[in-house]
């Protein structure tokens with residue numbers, strides 16, 4: 001599990017570490033790592049390091065200091081380094097002196113473009129964890145000019161460090177070299193960060209518990225249910241799927257099929273698409289109504305059930321069964337419009353809501369906004385439910401404040417029926433008895449992995465996603 005810390009926590013930890021570390025030592029550790037990874041990028045992209053040209057974009061704080069020191073280290077490998085100072089009077093003094101001593105060139109922002117045009121790599125030391133808002137016009141013009149790959153120092157400038165939000169011009173890096181710990185931007189703005197590498201500067205002992213986490217494949221593999229020798233189809237957890245309609249059976253087929261592929265427990269289906277589901281998935285026990293579905297250990301409800309009286313009755317029924325419920329799609333809309341359906345919920349029964357931004361707005365009366373982590377946390381508290389907020393990056397918040405972020409590989413999951421597949425995965429994990437927050441974060445992880453395997457670099461479909469679930473689970477366990 002990767003921990004992620006907000007900039008406030010990072011700064012406090014850095015202050016504690018700075019107090020017991022010789023002056024300038026932390027910055028040199030950071031800059032040495034930055035130089036090493038920048039040289040590796042140069043070697044990878046230009047088949048060499050010596051004689052290559054690096055341009056440093058240097059802002060007014062320690063982020064610029066990192067870039068200047070890294071420039072001095074790159075000089076030792078005979079890289080031609082030019083620092084473009086955005087605020088000459090506020091550039092980091094020791095870093096500037098080190099670069100000058102090493103034989104680096106220092107130019108003004110006006111002279112920057114001619115050097116940027118000939119660069120093999122551009123190092124973005126414009127702003128780090130003290131960033132506020134998008135790039136300012138002078139910096140934006142220089143960044144716009146760069147056609148060489150950009151290495152972001154700590155984080156891509158112009159992107160909000162704590163929310164990953166981009167509200168104007170921002171750096172789009174090929175590589176981000178960060179120090180001490182991952183910050184929210186690294187999980188929430190993967191496209192702006194590019195590849196992210198973490199340089200250890202000794203901060204970890206000062207950090208305490210992370211604010212957010214990102215599950216790694218081994219975490220998900222460890223959580224994913226595996227039957228034991230004493231298990232049968234019932235003991236592994238029976239999931240009920242209430243989805244789809246006679247006119248729109250697709251959601252039912254996808255959600256139910258995804259549950260079949262997720263675990264080896266039994267899957268029941270209840271709804272108007274029973275015939276279609278049975279013919280597509282003969283291993284499913286399918287009935288026409290949730291009332292005669294039989295006993296389950298969790299319900300996944302919502303996709304395609306409609307938002308009228310019948311949908312409300314279905315939702316009310318499953319909420320009253322005393323088992324965990326994953327409420328998705330139409331179920332979310334019903335809860336938003338008729339919150340009294342939640343009165344049917346047995347106290348203490350886990351609920352997982354899986355809204356996209358539009359459903360979230362209905363549930364909360366306002367859009368998630370720039371701070372999606374805070375928005376998901378608020379919704380989790382308001383509904384006393386695990387809230388999985390869909391989007392390019394999925395945020396999973398629990399009512400107790402835990403938050404997991406899933407960073408996707410590509411955007412292939414943005415396809416019709418993709419959400420139904422997630423619902424089936426989540427229902428199966430809830431039925432197996434996983435903690436609902438872990439179930440939601442694990443389902444999101446496997447969903448993204450199956451998406452990238454199904455796509456393999458070309459557009460995919462929700463059906464292909466279901467087919468790819470076993471491959472994703474195999475990849476997890478390997």
Ligand SMILES: NC(=O)C1=CN([C@@H]2O[C@H](COP(=O)(O)OP(=O)(O)OC[C@H]3O[C@@H](n4cnc5c(N)ncnc54)[C@H](OP(=O)(O)O)[C@@H]3O)[C@@H](O)[C@H]2O)[C@@H](O)CC1
Nearest residue numbers: 014026027061062063127128129130131132133134136154
């Ligand atoms: N502490 C440590 O031990 C270590 C710290 N390390 C490094 O220090 C970095 C943090 O450095 P920092 O706190 O000095 O500020 P930093 O992010 O460089 O910003 C500087 C100034 O920029 C300005 N500015 C704000 N927004 C802007 C925008 N959008 N566009 C343009 N400019 C903008 C704003 O000043 P303003 O102009 O508003 O007065 C702000 O004060 C951290 O990310 C890591 O790289 C590492 O060396 C490891 C050890």
Ligand SMILES: [K+]
Nearest residue numbers: 124127153155
């Ligand atoms: K930066």
